Amino acid sequence: MTNFVLVAGTWLGAWAWDEVATELRGAGHDVHPLTLSGLAEKQGVAAGQQTHVRDIVGEVERLALRDVVLVGHSYAGIPVGQAAERIGDRLRRVVFVDANVPVDGESFLSGWPSEHVRQSIAEHDGFWPPLGAPEYAGQGLTDEQIARIVDGSPHPGAALTEPAVLTRPLAELPATYVKCLLDGDEPMPAVAELLKSDSWELVELDTGHWPMFSQPRELARLLDAAVRP
Numbered sequence: 392m393t394n395f396v397l398v399a400g401t402w403l404g405a406w407a408w409d410e411v412a413t414e415l416r417g418a419g420h421d422v423h424p425l426t427l428s429g430l431a432e433k434q435g436v437a438a439g440q441q442t443h444v445r446d447i448v449g450e451v452e453r454l455a456l457r458d459v460v461l462v463g464h465s466y467a468g469i470p471v472g473q474a475a476e477r478i479g480d481r482l483r484r485v486v487f488v489d490a491n492v493p494v495d496g497e498s499f500l501s502g503w504p505s506e507h508v509r510q511s512i513a514e515h516d517g518f519w520p521p522l523g524a525p526e527y528a529g530q531g532l533t534d535e536q537i538a539r540i541v542d543g544s545p546h547p548g549a550a551l552t553e554p555a556v557l558t559r560p561l562a563e564l565p566a567t568y569v570k571c572l573l574d575g576d577e578p579m580p581a582v583a584e585l586l587k588s589d590s591w592e593l594v595e596l597d598t599g600h601w602p603m604f605s606q607p608r609e610l611a612r613l614l615d616a617a618v619r620p
Contacts, residue, residue: 392419392420392421392458393420393421393458393460393483393618394420394421394422394423394454394456394457394458394459394460395412395415395420395421395422395423395459395460395462395614396423396424396425396447396450396451396456396459396460396461396462397411397412397422397423397424397425397462398424398425398427398447398461398462398463398464398467398470398471399424399464399465399467399603400463400464400465400466400467400468400490401465401466401519401521401546401551402430402519402520402521402540402543402544402545402546403430403431403464403540403543403544404426404427404430404431404432404433404543404544405424405425405426405431406424406426406431407424407464407603407604408422408424408603409424410603410604410607410608410611411603411607411610411611411614412424414607414608414611414612415611415614415615418611418615420615423450423454423456425446425447425450427442427443427446427447427467427470427550428442428443428446428547429442429544429546429547429550430543430544430546430547431543431544434544437547438547438549438550439547439549439550439553440469440470440498440499440549440550440551440553440554440555441553441556442550443467443470443550444470444473444474444477446470447461447470447471447474448474448477448478451474451478451481452478456481457481458481458483459478459481459482459483460483460484460485460486460614460617460618461474461475461478461482461484461485461486462485462486462488462614463485463486463487463488463490464488464489464490464601464603465488465489465490465491465600466490466491466499466546466550466551467490468487468488468490468491468492468493469490469491469492469493469499469555470493470550471485471487471490472485472487472492472493472555472557472561472564473493473555473556473557475564475566476557476558476559476561476564477558482564482565483565483618484565484566484567484617484618485564485565485566485567486566486567486568486569486614486617487566487567487568487569487582488569488571488602488603488610489569489570489571489574489600489602490568491579491581492561492581492582492585493555493557493561494555494557494581495554495555495556495557496554496555496556497554497555498551498552498553498554498555499550499551499552500551500552501554502581508551509552512548512551512552515545517547517548517549518545518546518547518548519545519546519548519551520545520546521540521541521542521543521544521545522541523541524537524538524541527540527541527599527601529573529599530573530574530598530599530600530601530605531573531598531599531605531606532599532601532604532605536601536604536605539604540601540604561585562584562585562587562588562590562591563588563590564590565590566585566588566590566591566592567591567592567593567594567613567617568582568585568586568591568592568593568594569594569595569596569602569610569613570593570594570595570596571595571596571598571599571600571602572595572596572597572598573597573598573599573600574599574600576595578593592617594613594616594617596609596610596613
């Protein structure tokens with residue numbers, strides 16, 4: 392039995408996966424959506440990036456899961472990629488959904504103009520609040536779906552500024568990268584480099600950066616296909 396552990400990106404909790412989880416369970420999988428520390432029902436918990444790595448590893452160990460597929464969306468690709476290295480032979484595959492990937496010694500904010508994010512974190516007591524509704528235009532979302540994201544939790548700033556710590560080359564892991572084409576049709580350079588590995592595969596989804604809302608059924612099908620022989 393495949394165990395999917397689903398981790399959403401900034402501002403979101405386990406609730407973001409409700410529709411995808413229903414589809415995956417209907418296909419016969421066990422599904423474990425996970426809220427990271429400091430978000431949604433876990434607001435008020437101090438959290439950095441390594442806290443989030445421990446959240447994921449701890450969930451796998453607490454539930455004694457094997458045959459695990461770790462799924463990381465957006466920011467969550469960074470802690471998920473690190474956790475995938477740390478759960479050893481429990482891992483079946485890691486899936487990055489339009490996600491950032493961990494680069495040893497670099498943070499979520501490394502490598503792109505991020506001063507506005509850092510300023511926002513400083514102005515909001517160490518948290519990055521969700522963006523305003525106009526920022527989600529052109530991503531295949533309904534007004535209702537945008538409102539749900541905008542109503543999400545402020546994201547702990549330390550999780551965005553702490554560096555990743557890798558213990559082995561990420562290219563060695565069995566991985567699928569889901570590129571959402573409305574968010575740009577080319578993977579970021581760090582991902583493009585990893586996709587040269589024989590252990591990695593690229594699949595595309597014709598929707599925006601939040602496919603768990605815009606195309607949950609199609610995303611679930613891709614996740615199911617990623618573990619089929």
